[in-house]
Amino acid sequence: xxxxxxxxxxxxxxxxxxxxxxxxxxxxxxxxxxxxxxxxxxxxxxxxxxxxxxxxxxxxxxxxxxxxxxxxxxxxxxxxxxxxxxxxxxxxxxxxxxxxxxxxxxxxxxxxxxxxxxxxxxxxxxxxxxxxxxxxxxxxxxxxxxxxxxxxxxxxxxxxxxxxxxxxxxxxxxxxxxxxxxxxxxxxxxxxxxxxxxxxxxxxxxxxxxxxxxxxxxxxxxxxxxxxxxxxxxxxxxxxxxxxxxxxxxxxxxxxxxxxxxxxxxxxxxxxxxxxxxxxxxxxxxxxxxxxxxxxxxxxxxxxxxxxxxxxxxxxxxxxxxxxxxxxxxxxxxxxxxxxxxxxxxxxxxxxxxxxxxxxxxxxxxxxxxxxxxxxxxxxxxxxxxxxxxxxxxxxxxxxxxxxxxxxxxxxxxxxxxxxxxxxxxxxxxxxxxxxxxxxxxxxxxxxxxxxxxxxxxxxx
Numbered sequence: 001x002x003x004x005x006x007x008x009x010x011x012x013x014x015x016x017x018x019x020x021x022x023x024x025x026x027x028x029x030x031x032x033x034x035x036x037x038x039x040x041x042x043x044x045x046x047x048x049x050x051x052x053x054x055x056x057x058x059x060x061x062x063x064x065x066x067x068x069x070x071x072x073x074x075x076x077x078x079x080x081x082x083x084x085x086x087x088x089x090x091x092x093x094x095x096x097x098x099x100x101x102x103x104x105x106x107x108x109x110x111x112x113x114x115x116x117x118x119x120x121x122x123x124x125x126x127x128x129x130x131x132x133x134x135x136x137x138x139x140x141x142x143x144x145x146x147x148x149x150x151x152x153x154x155x156x157x158x159x160x161x162x163x164x165x166x167x168x169x170x171x172x173x174x175x176x177x178x179x180x181x182x183x184x185x186x187x188x189x190x191x192x193x194x195x196x197x198x199x200x201x202x203x204x205x206x207x208x209x210x211x212x213x214x215x216x217x218x219x220x221x222x223x224x225x226x227x228x229x230x231x232x233x234x235x236x237x238x239x240x241x242x243x244x245x246x247x248x249x250x251x252x253x254x255x256x257x258x259x260x261x262x263x264x265x266x267x268x269x270x271x272x273x274x275x276x277x278x279x280x281x282x283x284x285x286x287x288x289x290x291x292x293x294x295x296x297x298x299x300x301x302x303x304x305x306x307x308x309x310x311x312x313x314x315x316x317x318x319x320x321x322x323x324x325x326x327x328x329x330x331x332x333x334x335x336x337x338x339x340x341x342x343x344x345x346x347x348x349x350x351x352x353x354x355x356x357x358x359x360x361x362x363x364x365x366x367x368x369x370x371x372x373x374x375x376x377x378x379x380x381x382x383x384x385x386x387x388x389x390x391x392x393x394x395x396x397x398x399x400x401x402x403x404x405x406x407x408x409x410x411x412x413x414x415x416x417x418x419x420x421x422x423x424x425x426x427x428x429x430x431x432x433x434x435x436x437x438x439x440x441x442x443x444x445x446x447x448x449x450x451x452x453x454x455x456x457x458x459x460x461x
């Protein structure tokens with residue numbers, strides 16, 4: 001693991017760098033970048049509640065009059081939107097600014113239906129890429145869910161894989177959607193001259209009080225730059241601090257009348273029997289099957305079912321709805337989900353940052369946001385890159401900033417099967433035959449290991 005790195009800000013250089021935000025949401029990523037010295041000049045968002053949240057909190061931004069473009073983005077109108085941004089902000093194409101955003105992640109989320117590139121929302125990446133081509137910012141930042149690494153262009157349910165079903169098509173293999181996105185970014189790099197690196201980071205390693213893994217792409221016209229080293233670790237090793245606990249994160253919170261949606265009586269009755277830091281497995285054996293229903297026969301950890309949080313651990317990933325069956329976030333000592341304000345604290349929003357809309361709409365804005373410490377760490381890395389003298393190294397290249405991560409991805413299978421007991425045909429030999437006699441490795445990622453591990457300078461546990 002890397003030692004804690006010294007941070008640099010644009011303010012130290014007696015200058016600032018402007019920020020354009022797409023798919024802005026409640027501005028989580030942008031607030032983090034602001035903490036690194038950036039100034040938000042324009043935000044593009046179409047959700048009416050998120051737009052109102054931005055407007056209601058403008059006084060809490062460095063630039064209290066950002067341009068807010070309130071309309072949906074599409075491949076057809078993104079040129080018009082980019083022209084409007086440039087005109088209203090007086091910024092110029094190929095200017096020294098950052099274009100940042102988190103395209104809709106639902107198509108790739110493991111908590112969803114994994115529709116992948118078949119889902120029209122995945123077009124958000126295409127829109128972002130087109131905006132890069134139009135604006136040609138000096139830097140760009142894209143954030144998305146971990147599930148994008150294994151997403152397929154076309155999702156086939158687990159129950160329809162294995163002996164007795166047709167072979168997978170290339171588009172149904174794990175990682176096929178991600179390979180297509182990488183190919184698109186690589187073409188962008190070659191056409192315009194970016195050096196773009198990507199990696200998987202855990203927000204807890206950067207001071208956020210939740211375990212939240214996210215894939216980050218960082219593009220630079222200045223060439224290769226070193227990613228920020230983690231400031232925290234689970235055990236507090238190698239000069240880092242320990243992960244921030246739920247207790248520390250919520251200390252002193254002013255939430256006398258917490259806003260949340262109640263659990264139903266059935267769920268509440270089960271949660272009464274579950275101690276802090278436990279889940280459905282803490283129930284008496286005779287209640288477990290009834291408590292989680294069909295999931296009892298499923299496989300995997302199922303750790304989110306009837307989950308009560310622990311004061312002494314970091315929180316799990318904050319989602320759009322803390323009372324959802326499989327990703328529950330129950331308060332450690334009360335029979336209720338975490339409140340909107342508590343979730344916002346765990347995403348590191350300032351306490352004075354207010355959210356607009358129904359309770360569900362507020363939860364959604366908070367859950368879709370990026371923890372501020374991630375944006376801040378990325379911003380510091382970009383600021384440091386802007387100061388360096390030998391610019392342009394690895395221009396026009398796309399690479400994985402973490403060689404260990406890339407090797408793990410390459411070694412993962414191109415598909416997974418249900419456990420034998422859940423398959424229609426239980427023969428191991430037929431399963432191997434269906435998997436092409438054990439040739440079940442993903443291909444296409446090797447070409448992105450284009451620089452040495454030492455130069456990548458990004459090390460994860």
